[in-house]
Amino acid sequence: MQAKEYALNLAQKxxxxxxxxxxxxxxxxxxxxxxxxxxxxERKEEIIAENKKDLENAEKKGYSKALLDRLALDxxxxxxMVQVLKDVAALPDPVGEIVNMxxxxxxxxxxxxxxxxxxxxxxxxxxxNVTIEAASLCMKxxxxxxxxxxxxxxxxxxxxxxxxxxxxxxxxxxxxxxxxVDTTDRSVVNELxxxxxxxxxxIPRGGESLIRAVAENSKIPVIKHYKGVCxxxxxxxxxxxKALNIAYNAKxxxxxxxxxxxxxxxxxxxxxxxxxxxxxxxGKAGVEMRCDEYSYNLLINHPKAKDTEIVPVKEEDYYExxxxxxxAVKVVDSLDEAIDFIEKYGxxxxxxIVTENYTKGMKFIQEVDSAAVYINASxxxxxxxxxxxxxxxxxSTDKIHARGPMALKELTIPKFIVFGDGQLxxxxxxxxxxxxxxxxxxxxxx
Amino acid sequence: MQAKEYALNLAQKxxxxxxxxxxxxxxxxxxxxxxxxxxxxERKEEIIAENKKDLENAEKKGYSKALLDRLALDxxxxxxMVQVLKDVAALPDPVGEIVNMxxxxxxxxxxxxxxxxxxxxxxxxxxxNVTIEAASLCMKxxxxxxxxxxxxxxxxxxxxxxxxxxxxxxxxxxxxxxxxVDTTDRSVVNELxxxxxxxxxxIPRGGESLIRAVAENSKIPVIKHYKGVCxxxxxxxxxxxKALNIAYNAKxxxxxxxxxxxxxxxxxxxxxxxxxxxxxxxGKAGVEMRCDEYSYNLLINHPKAKDTEIVPVKEEDYYExxxxxxxAVKVVDSLDEAIDFIEKYGxxxxxxIVTENYTKGMKFIQEVDSAAVYINASxxxxxxxxxxxxxxxxxSTDKIHARGPMALKELTIPKFIVFGDGQLxxxxxxxxxxxxxxxxxxxxxx
Numbered sequence: 063m064q065a066k067e068y069a070l071n072l073a074q075k076x077x078x079x080x081x082x083x084x085x086x087x088x089x090x091x092x093x094x095x096x097x098x099x100x101x102x103x104e105r106k107e108e109i110i111a112e113n114k115k116d117l118e119n120a121e122k123k124g125y126s127k128a129l130l131d132r133l134a135l136d137x138x139x140x141x142x143m144v145q146v147l148k149d150v151a152a153l154p155d156p157v158g159e160i161v162n163m164x165x166x167x168x169x170x171x172x173x174x175x176x177x178x179x180x181x182x183x184x185x186x187x188x189x190x191n192v193t194i195e196a197a198s199l200c201m202k203x204x205x206x207x208x209x210x211x212x213x214x215x216x217x218x219x220x221x222x223x224x225x226x227x228x229x230x231x232x233x234x235x236x237x238x239x240x241x242x243v244d245t246t247d248r249s250v251v252n253e254l255x256x257x258x259x260x261x262x263x264x265i266p267r268g269g270e271s272l273i274r275a276v277a278e279n280s281k282i283p284v285i286k287h288y289k290g291v292c293x294x295x296x297x298x299x300x301x302x303x304k305a306l307n308i309a310y311n312a313k314x315x316x317x318x319x320x321x322x323x324x325x326x327x328x329x330x331x332x333x334x335x336x337x338x339x340x341x342x343x344x345g346k347a348g349v350e351m352r353c354d355e356y357s358y359n360l361l362i363n364h365p366k367a368k369d370t371e372i373v374p375v376k377e378e379d380y381y382e383x384x385x386x387x388x389x390a391v392k393v394v395d396s397l398d399e400a401i402d403f404i405e406k407y408g409x410x411x412x413x414x415i416v417t418e419n420y421t422k423g424m425k426f427i428q429e430v431d432s433a434a435v436y437i438n439a440s441x442x443x444x445x446x447x448x449x450x451x452x453x454x455x456x457x458s459t460d461k462i463h464a465r466g467p468m469a470l471k472e473l474t475i476p477k478f479i480v481f482g483d484g485q486l487x488x489x490x491x492x493x494x495x496x497x498x499x500x501x502x503x504x505x506x507x508x
Numbered sequence: 509m510q511a512k513e514y515a516l517n518l519a520q521k522x523x524x525x526x527x528x529x530x531x532x533x534x535x536x537x538x539x540x541x542x543x544x545x546x547x548x549x550e551r552k553e554e555i556i557a558e559n560k561k562d563l564e565n566a567e568k569k570g571y572s573k574a575l576l577d578r579l580a581l582d583x584x585x586x587x588x589m590v591q592v593l594k595d596v597a598a599l600p601d602p603v604g605e606i607v608n609m610x611x612x613x614x615x616x617x618x619x620x621x622x623x624x625x626x627x628x629x630x631x632x633x634x635x636x637n638v639t640i641e642a643a644s645l646c647m648k649x650x651x652x653x654x655x656x657x658x659x660x661x662x663x664x665x666x667x668x669x670x671x672x673x674x675x676x677x678x679x680x681x682x683x684x685x686x687x688x689v690d691t692t693d694r695s696v697v698n699e700l701x702x703x704x705x706x707x708x709x710x711i712p713r714g715g716e717s718l719i720r721a722v723a724e725n726s727k728i729p730v731i732k733h734y735k736g737v738c739x740x741x742x743x744x745x746x747x748x749x750k751a752l753n754i755a756y757n758a759k760x761x762x763x764x765x766x767x768x769x770x771x772x773x774x775x776x777x778x779x780x781x782x783x784x785x786x787x788x789x790x791g792k793a794g795v796e797m798r799c800d801e802y803s804y805n806l807l808i809n810h811p812k813a814k815d816t817e818i819v820p821v822k823e824e825d826y827y828e829x830x831x832x833x834x835x836a837v838k839v840v841d842s843l844d845e846a847i848d849f850i851e852k853y854g855x856x857x858x859x860x861i862v863t864e865n866y867t868k869g870m871k872f873i874q875e876v877d878s879a880a881v882y883i884n885a886s887x888x889x890x891x892x893x894x895x896x897x898x899x900x901x902x903x904s905t906d907k908i909h910a911r912g913p914m915a916l917k918e919l920t921i922p923k924f925i926v927f928g929d930g931q932l933x934x935x936x937x938x939x940x941x942x943x944x945x946x947x948x949x950x951x952x953x954x
Binding site (some may be wrong): 080081084153158164166170172173175179180245257262265279281285301303304306307308314315316343346366397405427428429431432433434435436437438439440442443444446450460461462463464465466467470475476477478479480481482483484486487488490491492493508 | 576729731789923
C-alpha cells in the first residue's frame with residue numbers, strides 16, 4: 063500500500079506540470095539545461111562523493127568490474143554529461159512544430175502540431191549518465207519525466223536530480239516535471255506501470271529481462287527494444303575490401319552493444335574467398351566463429367584461420383545477442399535465403415548488405431523489415447547522434463510510434479488543430495424555420 | 509486449446525504474406541480493390557441473402573431496432589461500400605514514401621521510408637461495412653489484416669470476405685492477407701491478443717467496454733479511443749451567431765457519434781445572453797439540458813426555455829458520453845477554468861472554443877491536450893474524410909503513434925534506410941598493421 067501511494071503521489075505531481083510545460087518557451091528550457099550543466103561542474107565534488115557511496119556498496123556486494131565501471135563517475139564523465147546538456151540545449155525544439163496544414167473545400171484550415179507526450183516513465187539500469195540524458199531530452203521536449211534508475215546508483219542519481227531541480231528553481235522551470243523514484247523498493251515500479259491516465263508512456267532501457275518485465279506488467283503503452291541480433295549479409299557481388307572492413311567494424315569495434323552484428327551471412331559463391339580472410343582478422347581480434355557445416359569445413363583446417371577459434375554453430379546461437387567477441391556464420395545460396403534467415407533469427411534492429419549490385423541492394427532495403435536497413439555500411443551507425451538526430455532516448459524495435467533511434471521528435475506527437483470561421487457539418491445550424499431535422503442513426507465511430 | 513490453435517493458424521497465415529505485401533505494386537492493390545467493388549455488385553443477391561440470416565437471428569434474439577438497423581445491408585449500403593473501395597483505390601499509396609533523407613558528414617545517406625505495420629487485428633461490433641472499410645485500408649497500405657466482427661454479423665462478414673478473397677485470387681493479391689475469424693467463440697480473440705510477434709497491432713472499434721476489454725487483455729500494442737466526451741466552450745467574446753450554430757450543430761446534427769459534444773461550457777459574462785437562446789433551439793430539437801446551479805436558475809423559469817427540458821446536472825454527467833440528445837452545461841469565470849474543466853472531464857478527443865479574440869483562441873489551441881482542437885468550428889469534423897485524409901480506420905485518443913483520425917498514413921511507420929559506400933564507425937576497419945584495438949566497454953544501448 064505504501065508503494066502504491068508513493069507511486070501515485072509521484073505521478074500526480076508530474077502530471078500537474080503538464081500544462082505549464084506545454085506553454086514553456088524554448089528559451090527557458092535551454093536556460094535550465096545550461097544552468098544544470100554549470101551546476102554539474104560547480105557541485106562535482108558532491109557528485110563524486112555520492113557516487114563513491116554507490117561504488118562502495120556495489121563492491122561490498124561483489125558486483126562485476128564491468129558494472130562498477132559503468133556506474134563510476136569521474137571528472138571526465140561529468141564533463142560528458144555537461145556536453146549532453148549543451149547538445150540537447152542546442153537542438154531545435156520540436157514542440158509546436160506545424161507538421162502540416164491544409165485548407166479544406168469548406169475553408170476549414172486543418173493542421174497537425176507537435177505536442178509533448180505528457181508524462182514519461184523511464185526505467186534504466188546502473189548508468190547515472192542516463193539520468194542526465196533522459197531528463198534533458200524530456201525537459202527539452204516539454205515532457206514531465208519520472209526517473210527510475212538502477213538501485214545500485216541511487217545515491218548518484220539522487221544528487222544529479224537534486225542538481226537538475228536546483229537549476230529548475232533558478233530558471234522558473236517547474237521542478238516537479240523531473241520526478242525521481244528515491245527508493246529501492248521494486249514494487250514501486252509495478253505500481254507506476256499501473257497508472258494509465260497519469261503516465262502516458264513507459265520507456266525501459268537496459269537488458270532484455272528488464273524490458274520484458276516492464277512490457278509484461280505495464281498497463282501503460284511501452285516503447286522498447288528487446289535485443290539487437292543484427293545481421294550482416296555478404297552478397298556474391300560484394301566488394302571484398304568493403305565486406306572485410308564492414309564485417310570487422312560491425313563485430314569488433316565495440317562488440318558489447320546492441321547494434322554490433324551477431325550473425326554473418328555469406329553467399330556461397332563468395333564464401334571460399336571471403337571467409338578465410340575475415341577469419342584471419344577475426345582471429346587477430348580474438349573473435350570466436352561459430353560456423354555452419356559449410357563454413358566449418360572450409361575454415362577448420364584453413365591456414366588463414368589457424369589462430370582463430372572455429373567451432374560448430376548450434377541453431378540457438380543464431381537467435382543469441384552475444385554482446386561479445388563471438389559471431390555465428392551462415393552460408394546461403396541466394397539473397398532470398400539471406401532475407402529469410404534475417405527475418406527468422408534477427409531482432410529487426412539493424413541489418414546490412416554488402417553488394418555492388420543495385421537491384422539486390424534495393425531489394426534488401428525494401429524487404430528487410432528492420433528498424434534500420436543498410437547497404438554497404440556498418441550497422442554500428444544505428445544511433446541518434448550518428449544518424450544526425452541528436453541525443454537519443456533509446457532505440458525502438460516496435461512497429462508503432464517509432465522504429466529505430468528515438469530522439470526529441472519521437473518524444474512528441476502531432477495533434478490536429480483546426481481553424482474555422484463558423485463551419486458546421488452538413489451546414490446544419492439553428493433552424494431558420496421551425497422544421498428540425500435530426501439524424502438519429504446510432505454509431506460509435508463516425 | 510482449439511481456440512488457441514485456431515488463432516495461431518490464422519495469425520501465421522497472415523504473417524506469411526507480409527513480405528509479399530511489402531513488395532506489392534500500387535497497381536495491383538488498386539486493381540484488387542476495384543475488382544472487389546465490382547464483385548460486391550455482381551454478388552449483391554448473395555450478400556443480401558446472407559445478411560438476412562443475420563437479421564433473422566438478431567430478431568429472434570430480440571436485439572434493439574438500432575442494432576438491427578446497423579447490421580442491415582441493402583442495395584444502398586452495398587453501393588456505399590463500393591464507393592469506399594473506389595475512394596481507397598484513389599488515395600495515394602503511403603508505402604515506400606521517403607519521409608526524409610539527408611547526408612551525414614561521413615557521406616552516409618540516412619533516410620526514413622514508410623513501411624506497413626505488418627499484421628493488424630481489427631475487432632469491431634455489428635457493422636458489416638467496417639469489414640470492407642478496414643480490409644480496404646489494410647490492403648492499400650500493404651498490411652495483412654485479421655478481421656473479427658461482431659458475432660451478430662458473421663454471415664454477412666463471411667460473404668464479404670469471400671468476395672474480397674475472390675478478387676484477391678483474380679488479381680494475384682495474396683489471399684491470406686485478409687483473414688477472417690469465422691467463429692463466434694469469444695476465446696479466439698483472447699488467444700489472438702496473446703500473439704505478440706505474429707500480430708503487430710490491435711485496433712478495437714466500438715463501445716468503451718469492448719475497447720477496455722481488448723486493452724486489458726492484449727499483449728500486442730493497442731491503438732484505441734475509449735470514448736468521445738467532447739466539449740464546446742463559448743467565450744465571452746464569442747460571435748453570438750457562430751456560437752449558436754456551432755452549439756446546435758455539434759450536439760444536434762448527429763448526437764449518437766463520438767465527435768458530438770456532451771458538455772457546453774459557457775463564460776459567465778455571455779451566459780445570460782447565450783443560454784436562453786440556445787435553450788430555445790435545443791428545446792425545439794428535443795435536447796435535454798443538464799444545468800449547473802447558475803444556468804439552472806437562469807433557465808428554469810425563462811420564457812425562451814419553456815419548451816426545453818431543464819434538469820440539475822450531477823457531477824458524473826460531465827464525464828458521460830451521452831450519445832443522445834442530452835447536454836451538460838457548465839458556467840465558468842475564465843478561459844483557464846474552461847480549460848481545467850475540459851482537462852478534468854473531457855476524453856481528449858475533440859474540443860472547440862468559439863471566440864473572436866485572437867489570444868484566447870491561440871491559448872485554447874495550445875493548451876487543450878486533445879486529439880483535435882478547434883477554433884470557431886463544430887467538433888463534428890473530426891473524421892478522416894472531413895479532414896481530407898480519406899477513409900479512416902478509427903480515431904485514436906492515445907498519446908503514442910497517432911492522435912485523432914487514423915487513415916492510411918497511420919497504418920504505416922517509417923523505418924530507417926541507410927545508403928553507404930563502406931562507412932565504418934570510428935573508421936576502424938581491418939588493421940593495416942598487427943596492432944588491434946578493441947573497445948570492450950560493456951553497454952546495452954549504444
